[in-house]
Amino acid sequence: MRLSLNTQILLGTLAGILLGLVFSKLGPDAVISRNGLYLSGLVGNIFIDLLKMILVPLVFTSIAVGVANLRVHQQMHRVWISTLAFFVFSMAIAILLGLSAANLFEPGKGLSLDLFHDAMQRFETRQMTPAEFTVKFFHGLFVNPFAALADGNVLAIVIFALFLGIALVIGGERYRNILVLLQETLELTLRIVGWIMRLAPAGIMALLAQLVATQNPALLSSLAKFVTVVLGTTLLHGFVVLPLILFIITGITPLHFLRNAREALLTAFATSSSSATLPVTLRCAEQHLHVKPDIAGFVIPLGATVNMDGTALYEAAAALFVANLMGVELNLAQQLIVSATAMLAAIGAPGIPSAGMVTMVMVLQSVGLPAEAIAILLPVDRLLDTVRTMVNVEGDMVGSLVVQKITRPNRPD
Numbered sequence: 199m200r201l202s203l204n205t206q207i208l209l210g211t212l213a214g215i216l217l218g219l220v221f222s223k224l225g226p227d228a229v230i231s232r233n234g235l236y237l238s239g240l241v242g243n244i245f246i247d248l249l250k251m252i253l254v255p256l257v258f259t260s261i262a263v264g265v266a267n268l269r270v271h272q273q274m275h276r277v278w279i280s281t282l283a284f285f286v287f288s289m290a291i292a293i294l295l296g297l298s299a300a301n302l303f304e305p306g307k308g309l310s311l312d313l314f315h316d317a318m319q320r321f322e323t324r325q326m327t328p329a330e331f332t333v334k335f336f337h338g339l340f341v342n343p344f345a346a347l348a349d350g351n352v353l354a355i356v357i358f359a360l361f362l363g364i365a366l367v368i369g370g371e372r373y374r375n376i377l378v379l380l381q382e383t384l385e386l387t388l389r390i391v392g393w394i395m396r397l398a399p400a401g402i403m404a405l406l407a408q409l410v411a412t413q414n415p416a417l418l419s420s421l422a423k424f425v426t427v428v429l430g431t432t433l434l435h436g437f438v439v440l441p442l443i444l445f446i447i448t449g450i451t452p453l454h455f456l457r458n459a460r461e462a463l464l465t466a467f468a469t470s471s472s473s474a475t476l477p478v479t480l481r482c483a484e485q486h487l488h489v490k491p492d493i494a495g496f497v498i499p500l501g502a503t504v505n506m507d508g509t510a511l512y513e514a515a516a517a518l519f520v521a522n523l524m525g526v527e528l529n530l531a532q533q534l535i536v537s538a539t540a541m542l543a544a545i546g547a548p549g550i551p552s553a554g555m556v557t558m559v560m561v562l563q564s565v566g567l568p569a570e571a572i573a574i575l576l577p578v579d580r581l582l583d584t585v586r587t588m589v590n591v592e593g594d595m596v597g598s599l600v601v602q603k604i605t606r607p608n609r610p611d
């Protein structure tokens with residue numbers, strides 16, 4: 199009997215966590231752990247490298263083809279507007295959840311700051327105000343497409359592919375050959391994604407074994423309450439709020455959705471990168487969840503860098519945590535500022551591991567909290583990144599289904 203890929207990935211996840219626990223129990227110097235971790239590093243890196251290899255051609259062709267095909271339905275602007283509206287709406291809910299949980303449970307209250315004194319002293323941050331951040335963000339949108347493709351700059355690739363897609367729509371029949379070429383390149387890249395996915399169970403196992411084995415339990419326990427509040431709220435958003443929104447708008451049941459989205463969710467969990475997961479996310483949306491390629495090809499790549507519910511929630515909750523540690527009470531106006539900058543920070547964070555940590559600086563500074571405080575959060579960031587990336591990716595898939603429902607109700611084609 200051959201196990202389905204979905205089941206293999208699930209088994210890989212469990213085996214990875216177990217192996218990681220064994221390695222950390224034996225200690226890093228034991229022969230088994232040393233060789234095991236070496237091998238995990240090798241396999242995990244190859245898996246991520248393969249995903250990154252296919253990422254750029256995939257994003258480029260899927261967006262250009264997605265946008266060019268929207269013409270057929272004359273609904274480009276409806277798709278645009280509903281996509282952006284959904285992204286803002288779902289991130290706003292995530293932020294509200296994060297802030298509510300942090301206000302309710304008050305993580306950080308009563309913790310001694312001395313505990314973190316050293317970490318803060320050793321840490322230097324680059325100061326960046328929200329205004330500077332916004333300028334930098336917009337500056338990074340329009341880049342020489344060849345440089346963007348060579349550097350793997352996903353957001354800039356998305357923007358150029360949008361231009362190309364729109365030009366193809368307006369140019370119409372005259373550029374038919376180029377559209378066909380792009381469509382066929384997209385098909386070919388998806389074929390390669392299928393091959394890469396065969397390595398997913400082993401890749402995910404290796405990445406998780408490494409991650410679990412390198413966690414520091416002592417540091418974790420000092421931040422236990424914060425970690426629990428953030429993980430709990432992120433999971434609530436991912437397993438209750440998003441599926442509920444999906445169910446209300448599209449009628450798709452949570453179980454059906456989660457079962458078909460599982461490949462992408464577990465890959466996001468193991469890689470902590472929405473961008474690296476993107477090939478898998480697209481595959482799940484189109485092949486398992488039956489989102490039409492023109493919608494998925496547009497919503498998912500854009501969402502991978504722009505729509506980050508987990509990151510937005512984390513940034514808002516973490517700002518309150520730091521305020522509590524400092525003994526600062528943030529009033530309603532300040533919490534609103536935190537909400538707005540958390541959304542900006544999540545939109546601006548690229549889909550790579552710990553990116554949210556970097557843009558966190560801006561959120562802290564927006565209400566005058568010391569940027570150095572992110573040193574306190576660093577030790578637990580890789581752990582929290584797993585779950586928030588999973589929810590980031592989930593939001594993109596939910597978004598594509600919602601946008602499909604809103605813009606093309608009852609169209610079977």
Ligand code: ASP
Nearest residue numbers: 471472549550552553554
């Ligand atoms: N790792 C996250 C992602 O790729 C971004 C973050 O650090 O919050 O979606």
